[in-house]
Amino acid sequence: MSAQTAHGSSTEKPIAFVSAQALRERMHTAVNDPHLRSSFRGAMDFLMAKRAAQFPDESELASLRSLSEGIRQYSLARLPDLLEQLEASLTKNGVQVHWAETPAEANAIMLGIAQRHQAKLIVKGKSMVSEEIEFNHAMEAAGVGALESDMGEYIVQLAGEKPSHIIMPAIHQTKQQIAKLFAEHIPGVEYTDNVDALIQIGRRVLREKFEIADIGLSGVNFAVAETGTLCLVENEGNGRMCTTVPKVHIAVTGIEKVVEKLEHVAPLFSILTRSATGQAVSTYFNMISGPRKPGEKDGPEEVHLVLLDNGRTQAYADEQLRKTLQCIRCGACMNHCPVYTRIGGHAYGTTYPGPIGKIVSPHMMGLEETHLLPTVSSLCGACGEVCPVKIPIPELLIRLREEAQSEPHANPAMVGQGAGYNKLASFGWRMWARVYGRPGSYRAFSWLATRFRMFSPSKQGGWTAARTPLTPAPRRLRDMVKDRR
Amino acid sequence: MSARDRILAKLRAGQPAQPLPAPVLGEHFGPRAGTDSPAQRLARFRAGIESFHAEVHITSEAGWPELLASLCADKKIATLLYGADTHAGRRIADAPFAGTTPRAWAGPVEGLKADLFHRIDAGFTQTRGAIAETGTLIVWPSEAEPRTLSLVPPIHFALLDARHIHPTFFDAIHAENWPAGMPTNALLISGPSKTADIQQTLAYGAHGPKELIVLVINAEGEPQ
Numbered sequence: 001m002s003a004q005t006a007h008g009s010s011t012e013k014p015i016a017f018v019s020a021q022a023l024r025e026r027m028h029t030a031v032n033d034p035h036l037r038s039s040f041r042g043a044m045d046f047l048m049a050k051r052a053a054q055f056p057d058e059s060e061l062a063s064l065r066s067l068s069e070g071i072r073q074y075s076l077a078r079l080p081d082l083l084e085q086l087e088a089s090l091t092k093n094g095v096q097v098h099w100a101e102t103p104a105e106a107n108a109i110m111l112g113i114a115q116r117h118q119a120k121l122i123v124k125g126k127s128m129v130s131e132e133i134e135f136n137h138a139m140e141a142a143g144v145g146a147l148e149s150d151m152g153e154y155i156v157q158l159a160g161e162k163p164s165h166i167i168m169p170a171i172h173q174t175k176q177q178i179a180k181l182f183a184e185h186i187p188g189v190e191y192t193d194n195v196d197a198l199i200q201i202g203r204r205v206l207r208e209k210f211e212i213a214d215i216g217l218s219g220v221n222f223a224v225a226e227t228g229t230l231c232l233v234e235n236e237g238n239g240r241m242c243t244t245v246p247k248v249h250i251a252v253t254g255i256e257k258v259v260e261k262l263e264h265v266a267p268l269f270s271i272l273t274r275s276a277t278g279q280a281v282s283t284y285f286n287m288i289s290g291p292r293k294p295g296e297k298d299g300p301e302e303v304h305l306v307l308l309d310n311g312r313t314q315a316y317a318d319e320q321l322r323k324t325l326q327c328i329r330c331g332a333c334m335n336h337c338p339v340y341t342r343i344g345g346h347a348y349g350t351t352y353p354g355p356i357g358k359i360v361s362p363h364m365m366g367l368e369e370t371h372l373l374p375t376v377s378s379l380c381g382a383c384g385e386v387c388p389v390k391i392p393i394p395e396l397l398i399r400l401r402e403e404a405q406s407e408p409h410a411n412p413a414m415v416g417q418g419a420g421y422n423k424l425a426s427f428g429w430r431m432w433a434r435v436y437g438r439p440g441s442y443r444a445f446s447w448l449a450t451r452f453r454m455f456s457p458s459k460q461g462g463w464t465a466a467r468t469p470l471t472p473a474p475r476r477l478r479d480m481v482k483d484r485r
Numbered sequence: 486m487s488a489r490d491r492i493l494a495k496l497r498a499g500q501p502a503q504p505l506p507a508p509v510l511g512e513h514f515g516p517r518a519g520t521d522s523p524a525q526r527l528a529r530f531r532a533g534i535e536s537f538h539a540e541v542h543i544t545s546e547a548g549w550p551e552l553l554a555s556l557c558a559d560k561k562i563a564t565l566l567y568g569a570d571t572h573a574g575r576r577i578a579d580a581p582f583a584g585t586t587p588r589a590w591a592g593p594v595e596g597l598k599a600d601l602f603h604r605i606d607a608g609f610t611q612t613r614g615a616i617a618e619t620g621t622l623i624v625w626p627s628e629a630e631p632r633t634l635s636l637v638p639p640i641h642f643a644l645l646d647a648r649h650i651h652p653t654f655f656d657a658i659h660a661e662n663w664p665a666g667m668p669t670n671a672l673l674i675s676g677p678s679k680t681a682d683i684q685q686t687l688a689y690g691a692h693g694p695k696e697l698i699v700l701v702i703n704a705e706g707e708p709q
Contacts, residue, residue: 046685063513070508077505080496093669099489151691152682168682175684199680199688206692211602227667237636237678237693244632244670245594255492262664263510266655270619277681280533281619284693285673293669297631298594309492317499 020372020420023349027376030347036172040344043171047335050278051386068271069390072326075259079316082225082258083307089228093290095303103133106308110135110217110250113304114144117248119214123206125232125239126150127219128166128329129252129308132351132364135217146217149206149238151199158185164345166352167276167331172344206238216242216300220253221272221328222265223305230305231265232286233272235279240286249288249300255307256316256325268328271388276330311363311415318413320399324359326389331356333383333393339376348373355383359396362404367416371404446476510655517618518652526617526650527704533620537676538689539697543704550580552700553642557585557607560696564588566601566638567609568630573644577609594633601633607640608633608694614649616657616673622699623649623657624672632670641694643674647704 030036055061075082087097100106114122122139124130124146136157139146148157152169156162158181163169170178179193182201189201210216218239222231230251232239243249259265273279292299315321334340334354345353350361350373358377362370374397383393400414407426408418435441449472456471463470486494521529531541544552557565562585568574569589577587594601610630613623622643626632635641651657654673658664663671678693689695 043685060517067508067510067513070505074505074508077501080493080500083493083496099487099492101488101491105488149692150682151680155682168685170682171685173683175686178683195683195686196688198683199691203690203692207602210692211598227664229667229671235678236680236682236691238691240632240636240672241692244636255496260507262667263655263658264508266653266658267510267513269654281621281673281675283537283674283676283678285621287667287671287673288669289667289671290669295628296669297590297592297628298633299626299631299669307492309488309495313492313495313499316496319501322499 019369023347023372023376026347026349027343030343036344037342039172039174040341043168044335044341047168047278051275051332051335052278054274054278054280064267064271065388065390067267068328068388069326071259071264071268072328072389073323075264076256076316076322076325078260079255079258082260083255085225085260086223086228086258089225090290090305091228093228094293095228095230095290095305098304098306099309100306101309103308103310106133106252106306106310107135107138109306110252110304111138111142111144113248113250113302114139114215115142117214119144119248121145121147121209121213122215122217122250123209123213123242123246124148124150124153125216125218125234125242126153126169127217127252128163128352129219129254130217131163132310133252133308135252147206147209147213149209149242150234151202151236151238154202154206155181158182162346162351164353165331165334166329166354166356172346206241210238210241210245213242213246215248215250216244216246217250217252218243220251220257220305222268223253223258224262224265225258225260227262227289229262229287229289231269232288233269233282233284234286235283237284240284243286243288244299247300248302248304249291250304250306251288252306252308254325255309255312256327272328272330275332275386275388311360311365314414315360315363321363321396321413323391324363324396326391327356327360328389329356330388332386332388336382336386338378338380338382343376348376355393355397356391359391359393359400362400362414362416367400367404367414367419369416371416371420374398374400374404443478446472446478450474450476450479514653514655518656521617521652523647523650524704526652527647527701529617530615530620530650531701533618534615534622534676534697534699535620537620538679539620539676539699541699541701543701545704546702549644549700549702550576553577553609554580554582554585556642556698558583560607560640562606562640564600564605565607565609565642566590566605566634568627568634570629571611571627573609573611574629590629590631590634594631601637605638607642608635608638609642610635610644612643612645612649614651614657614661615645616652616654617650618653619675621654621673621675624674625668626670626672627668635672635674636693639690639694640696640698641674641677642698642700645699645701647701 136146155170164172183191291303340354358373404420453472677697678691680691
């Protein structure tokens, strides 16, 4: 696989884990890339307008959001029961259910299935969980091919990159870059930047693979406990190909995706497609309740479901953090995020970028790796306002900042609690609180500050890197008010 | 302890003591079901699915096989694959095709995979019904009409009885009591396959059918 990239060093190589220091550099590079900024700006404006057009009726949106939030919270409150019910229903339907606590366990389970079938090629539908666990690398390391078949994911895989958006993986690539990529990597293909022609090239190449693949892999949008049904939302038909044509279908998903009743998916499906891409409905909604039955002429002979924890139980244990798991992965929070729009999806360095990435990644990777992530936000609140299941993302970002920056203590709610703790900064803020928290000391401090304003430092750390230094005003507000009287 | 037991134990330890009340969906969907007449539902369905680039033809129980044959001739379809062991399949067998060979699906997919991918021009399926709100077909593949019939051939012909158009997906699940018995695969289909993965430019015919053609019967909507 080539490591050719679109935007220079900031996006090279697979990028599951990035240190806090590297994150600062990546953001700096991204924000100074005018090409990347204009392409994300355009794409996000497009997606925001499309979403807005889907919700002309404010009261319908309010009702649907409340209902969707209620369904997700109800499902989470019953999560262990529903997972057991799901397992029982799926088993009854002939689906084999596996459980994995870590990415390594999930990959080992799937590699085991692949080896049992002597699989050479796994063709993949879009699955962010498979990205989260670095599935492709694990399979390739064991000599099993893993090929992405969603057009966006296929492009990103050809480029040796990671998705920069959870719904539109190749949103950072222009058609000219994709044309070049196809011409370089696909034998017999000449350069064309006609989008229809490019899609037809992808269709031709990937259809050959659907036909010969040994295993199809997919994610899951909703898993229905009462009927044992795995639901998949897509437009291209590659998800149906992956789950229908190969002899074996493996679905992999996080443990939070389960709902109790089939009817619960109706509102969630509606708000998902409208929030994500501004579509009233996706082209396909694929409900899989079992492998090929005797008498049926097609469909996989084996269906497996791998349920992954990877930090989700940690979020679950805390009442506030549990709301993170309400997410239905629509991506509206990133489409509306002023930070995401300016730095793009790759700068974050995590599988899930944008606001949702900032609140899920600390559970998956620990705060040691991610303590800076919750600060990559202006707390403008747009993400929380558009979230279809009303996750209070800004509140969770503040909570994660507290977890990251508070002094390490016993029985923390999160792995890596206190990873961003800075003794000096904490001392400074404690002093500030003490001075500002008492009228007498505040008055004395402000009197001194106005008198000695000429001694304000001209270099004020990160603030003066791009701004003029802060200097106290010559007169206090209280003094000016006094003069008026 | 297995991974399963450890995950469930952690979740049980963190589970809220009080369960939340079950969501009430009727309050949201009740008013949305509306009081549309069958004709209005059909109109809404048609406007929706046509906006997703599907082709809709209103025909009749008596006349659809002839229309199908003439559409196949227009589109120069050499081979049309269909399920023989259905009511509609038996009608196709007697339809007046000219230049098109109707081929009944026979045996497991393994025996006709190469033809399915390379030599079949179109597939025909019945539908279970449709959804007016979004312009969506409900397709339940079966022994007679396998899953790939509506997926692999470049053109998909779908036969829809207008009497089975539901206001919303929620209404369809309820009216037909889906949870009582789901098929191995159930599908909602809203147009031919598409993608906007390259620069948000919409392109049809991604991996599934490039064309979806819906033949509507019983459009006058007489009671069942």
